[in-house]
Amino acid sequence: MRASDIITKPCQRCGKPVTRTTSRHLQRKYWTCSRACSALIRHNVGNTPGWQPNRFRGQRETRPCVQCGKPIERYLTEANHDRSWKCSRECMLAFQTGRQRRRRGQTQACQRCGTDFYCPPRRHRRFCSKECASQHKASQLLIKSCNQCGAEIRLRPSEINTRFCSLTCAALGRIKRPVGRSHNGKPVRQVADGYLKIWEPTHPQATRGWVLEHRWIMEQALGRHLTSQEEVDHINTDRADNRLENLQVLSRGDHRRKTGKDTRRARMTMHERLAEYERRFGPLQDV
Secondary structure, three states, X not given: OOHHXXXXXXXXXXXXXXXXXXXXXXXXXXXXXXXXXXXXXXXXXXXXXXXXXXXXXXXXXXXXXXXXXXXXXXXXXXXXOOOOOOOOHHHHHHHHHHOOOOOOOEEEEOOOOOOEEEEOOOOOOOOOOHHHHHHHHHHOOEEEEOOOOOXXXXXXXXXXXXXXXXHHHHHHXXXXXXXXXXXXXXXXXXXXXXXXXXXXXXXXOOEOOEEEHXXXXXXXXXXXXXXXXXXEEEOOXXXXXXXXXXXXXXXXXXXXXXXXXXXXXXXXXXXXXHHHHHHHHOOOOOO
């Protein structure tokens, strides 16, 4: 072993000189004289290898506050011995506000009121305050009426295509061919073949909650549900006329025969049309 392999340093806790070899020095995190000093260092500073004992231990000093000049008496530490002292939070904030800082932003005019304000770098601000921003947004709102209930809607320019004020009105607005009256909170609608449907979600024969109105009216009059072999016929052939005196219950075969007879009666042949024309305008003459 060479003499250069032996190192003598003071203990990081108590200052006592400690002599060790280089290999033992590389294996240790702290340079201490005993396990007690190592435990005290770990307890005080954790895993900080550069810890040094407080050279101002037990020393008190009185300094004036840098903001208001009030005398402050404190213990000196490694953290506060070279810093400016403040007596309160108010003085600290006032001191930080009054310090001259280098501004890298630019001064620009508010788009609402025209007041010049400072805009920090990398921030795209257009207004000097939240009040101006709120007033600008309110002035850009558009006023429309709901297509379903007629209520007033205030919209942003990007929401100009909005047609309804709520999800309820939007659901009602998707119903096709409404007839202008409601049943159970939903409008009565007319299907493509001319029949009317009403909202009866608890009906056993409902299709997605919708039931044919003429069948429901007849069931209410009879006090029972109609079977699959019973059909309700419109006497005057108007499928939208669901008055009780215009409805009758027929079997499926009778309903087919009546419907075919009415269709043939409504259909006119060429000879019938010629006779009707001669009756109204006189006989045709050869040219």
